Amino acid sequence: MPILRTVVDPEESHKLAVWMAKWRLTAKDRVPDDEKLSVRIFGRKITNPIGLAAGFDKNGEAIDGLFDLGFGYVEIGSVTPEPQPGNPPPRLFRLNNDKSVINRYGFNSHGHKAIEVRLRDRLRKYFYREMKLHPTTTATMIAEGTSLSDALGVNRSLREGKLLGINLGKNKWSDPESVDDYVKGIRTLGGYADVLIINVSSPNTPGLRGLQRKGIFERLLKEAVSSRDELKEPRPALLVKIAPDLSDEELEDIADAAVHSNVDGVIVSNTSISRPSSLKSGGLSGPPIKSLSLRALRKIYQRTNGKLTLIGCGGIDSAEDALEYAKAGATSVQLYTSFGYDGVGKAREIKDGLVKLLKDKKWTDMIGKGEMDNTNPEDKIN
Numbered sequence: 001m002p003i004l005r006t007v008v009d010p011e012e013s014h015k016l017a018v019w020m021a022k023w024r025l026t027a028k029d030r031v032p033d034d035e036k037l038s039v040r041i042f043g044r045k046i047t048n049p050i051g052l053a054a055g056f057d058k059n060g061e062a063i064d065g066l067f068d069l070g071f072g073y074v075e076i077g078s079v080t081p082e083p084q085p086g087n088p089p090p091r092l093f094r095l096n097n098d099k100s101v102i103n104r105y106g107f108n109s110h111g112h113k114a115i116e117v118r119l120r121d122r123l124r125k126y127f128y129r130e131m132k133l134h135p136t137t138t139a140t141m142i143a144e145g146t147s148l149s150d151a152l153g154v155n156r157s158l159r160e161g162k163l164l165g166i167n168l169g170k171n172k173w174s175d176p177e178s179v180d181d182y183v184k185g186i187r188t189l190g191g192y193a194d195v196l197i198i199n200v201s202s203p204n205t206p207g208l209r210g211l212q213r214k215g216i217f218e219r220l221l222k223e224a225v226s227s228r229d230e231l232k233e234p235r236p237a238l239l240v241k242i243a244p245d246l247s248d249e250e251l252e253d254i255a256d257a258a259v260h261s262n263v264d265g266v267i268v269s270n271t272s273i274s275r276p277s278s279l280k281s282g283g284l285s286g287p288p289i290k291s292l293s294l295r296a297l298r299k300i301y302q303r304t305n306g307k308l309t310l311i312g313c314g315g316i317d318s319a320e321d322a323l324e325y326a327k328a329g330a331t332s333v334q335l336y337t338s339f340g341y342d343g344v345g346k347a348r349e350i351k352d353g354l355v356k357l358l359k360d361k362k363w364t365d366m367i368g369k370g371e372m373d374n375t376n377p378e379d380k381i382n
């Protein structure tokens with residue numbers, strides 16, 4: 001990726017990187033994860049807490065290539081119900097000086113159906129390869145509603161000690177206040193996911209972030225939880241992903257609503273709409289948003305007394321950053337932008353760094369063990 005970055009336009013290099021991961025032309029992380037990195041999340045053990053955030057593999061084309069790189073968790077999407085092209089290019093901009101990115105993709109997505117077909121095909125191939133189950137047997141089982149991975153006791157990631165997340169978005173033309181698109185996503189794709197994510201925080205779909213408003217947010221989560229509860233066992237965990245640009249009061253309301261609605265956790269956070277005024281519109285990601293995301297995560301952790309599982313995301317570029325999120329209350333973390341800049345070794349680099357930093361401690365010893373950082377995040381962004 002660092003090489004790709006110098007030769008082509010950002011969106012073209014993104015596509016090429018997905019294509020390489022899809023055909024598994026990228027490196028493989030063959031070193032087993034150190035036991036001190038393992039963590040239990042949503043009732044399951046993952047061998048390391050470093051995840052790839054949504055938006056890199058929007059259409060679930062490169063799942064296995066991405067797991068090969070050593071992530072403990074891979075999140076695909078956001079996926080919209082119907083296919084849609086997203087915003088017109090250019091819509092991805094690099095800010096090389098601070099290793100950050102602005103994107104206004106606007107949910108370019110192949111849609112639920114195409115992604116379901118792709119995930120089903122991945123399952124069939126896996127069972128044929130690993131279990132010698134004939135394709136027609138697997139097809140019949142799937143048609144009858146039998147979840148193969150569950151029948152045979154493997155995660156939907158189809159990898160031991162790793163989880164697959166599917167992030168759900170909304171079509172551009174859908175009613176901004178409606179939760180139907182998420183319900184459709186839960187029903188269509190829930191059987192393929194270990195974790196489902198309700199994305200109410202991307203800044204590039206008109207009205208979407210308004211779903212974080214008090215009142216509407218709790219209704220949305222309750223409907224989503226009850227649709228998830230209608231799925232067959234074992235049901236995927238259901239999370240909501242929020243923006244970093246929320247006031248203390250809004251964060252407290254979000255924390256309370258998340259607890260009342262019984263969601264399993266919150267991803268903090270998506271891209272930010274704050275930036276120096278000279279920069280383009282869209283969502284900002286990378287190191288400049290870290291303090292904003294951390295502040296939001298800390299606030300939610302304190303408000304919920306650690307009762308809610310939190311996944312930290314925003315500007316993670318090193319093992320130190322990952323650990324800062326754990327101390328603030330994150331059970332695991334995700335990254336995207338630093339992977340885009342530094343390439344395929346990013347998960348391994350952070351895991352090795354963590355093993356050194358942790359010394360004789362474990363990752364799980366660090367969760368919620370941080371000191372307060374009262375710096376005003378706006379000072380750091382501008």
Ligand SMILES: Cc1cc2nc3c(=O)[nH]c(=O)nc-3n(C[C@H](O)[C@H](O)[C@H](O)COP(=O)(O)O)c2cc1C
Pocket residue numbers: 053054055056058077078092101103105107167199202241269270271284285286287289313314315316334335336337338
């Ligand atoms: C190009 C790009 C596309 C993204 N697309 C999505 C998306 O479709 N859904 C989503 O929930 N987050 C999306 N994100 C947000 C990331 O998942 C992540 O929350 C954010 O970038 C902060 O993490 P980072 O600083 O490590 O990149 C996108 C980010 C980038 C840079």
